[in-house]
Amino acid sequence: MKVRTSLILLSLCVAQFGCAPLKSTSTAVDTLSAAQLNPFGRFILHEQRGLELISSAVHFGFSFEGPTCRIYANIPSRTGHNYLQYELDGLYQKRIKIEGSSTEPIEIQVPEGKHELKIFKATEAHTGPIFISKVEAKEIKSTPIEAAPMIEFIGNSITCGAAADASELACGAGEYHDQHNAYMAYGPxxxxxxxxxxxxxxxSGIGIYRNWNSEGPSMPQVYEKANFQENGTTLWDFGTYRPDVVSIALGTNDFSNGDGKTPRKPFDAEAFVSNYVKFVSLVKSKYPEAKVALLSSPMVKGAARTKLQDCLNRVQAQIDAMYPNDKVVKFFFEPMEARGCTGHPSVEDHLILAEQLKPFFKSLIK
Incomplete structure (x- = not known):
């Protein structure tokens, strides 16, 4: 993966978002401001509100000396809630619920000594953003972005890790995002x-030409918006990262029968293939050097599974004809009887999906 240098990122940040100047983290400090963090994923840095975490599993890390650290996080809705989750010294810990009415920082207690903490957004963009204003701890230092290959995972609720984790709140209870666990999704x-x-x-619910229970906006209509909202006013800067591989897993919702209330036309294979080809071309225009991988759906079974695979074969053939020197690849999941909420893969199911994908993606990573 190729990431822009800090100087370029800083100049873009100041020009586009008016963020405060980046301070050196080479010496021990007690506070890291939002501008000193190194987030990975979709984010926006604001002068007043700080670091806006947008996408599923967008994350940042820091080292510090125990026994405690404080994370100043808030959400726009006073009556709503959202979730972060964290990894301590390489081991996953738990989700953290953020109440909209709370004014207190999140305090994490750890044993004495030096530790590495990674903070992840557990929920998706449509759940709403989480703002980080600062982080406090002894001897705190921001973790730099590692120089490593990168995969971007484009998809729907399955890719989000939605409805996967009922360990804290049973399926059917609470809000839709109460069972989100992006950290445990197959991509991460x-x-x-x-x-x-x-x-x-x-x-969640999105497709390539239609959604779970609506005609749109589909992924091609929102992909360029930073927050994946059709009416979003900020465009995502695709120069922020340069993925080596872009994984596209769409189709589950295009094949869906809907909610049983909204009128639903029969699946249109021509519209599916046409929109998919245009979307792959859009992705290639953003990332000319990336390898594009087309994934099927473990949730689509029977005759629909065969039709989805046929459509992906057609997409591949058309893209390869358009880009003969940069052919796409594809992977077909085995059908799965999902054990999560509302027919979604569970945390355990996501591990199975990741294991299925491992040899395929390993061959694509240089």
Whole structure:
């Protein structure tokens, strides 16, 4: 992966978002401001509100001396809630619920000594952003972005890790995002297996030409918006990262029968293939050097599974004809009986998906 230098990132940040100047983290300090963090994923840095975490599993890290650290996080809705989750010294710990009404920092207690902490957004962009204003701890230093290959995972609720984790709140209870666990989704798990960087560009219910229970906006209509919202006013800067591989896993919702209430036309293979080809061309225009991988869906079964695979074969053939020197590749999942909420893969199922994908992606990573 190729990441822009700090100087270029800083100049873009100041020009586009008016963020405060980046301070050196080479010496021990007690506070890291939002501008001193090194996030990975979709984010925006604001002068007043700090670091806006947008996409599923967008993350940052820091080292510090125990026994405690404080994370100043907030969300826009006073009556809502959202979730972070964290990894301590390389081991996953738990999710952290952020109440919109809370004014207190998140305090994490650890044993004495030096530690490495990684903070992840557990939920997706459509759940809403989480803002980080600062982090406090003894001898705190921001973790730099590792020089490693990168995979961008484009997809739907499966890629988000939605409805995967009912360990804290049972399926059917609470809000939709109460069972989100982006850290345990197949993309991040696969990336940890391969020791690569990753970014999730995913939206629940979304498809390539239609969504779960609506005609749109589909992924091609929101992909360029920083927050994946059709009415989003900020465009994502695709020069921020240069993935080596872009994984596209769309189709589950295009094949869906919908919610049973909204009128639903039969699946349109021509519209699916046409929109998919245009979207792959868009991705290639953003990342000319990246390898594009087309993934099927473990949730689509029977005749629909065969039709989805046929459509992906057609997409591959058309893209390869357009880009003969940069052919796409594809992977077909085995059908899965999902054990998560509302027919989604569970945390355990995501491990199975990651294991299926491991040899395929290992061959694509240089």
């Amino acid at each position: 798990r696969l990336s940890r297996m391969l020791n690569v960087n990753f970014m999730l560009s995913s939206v």
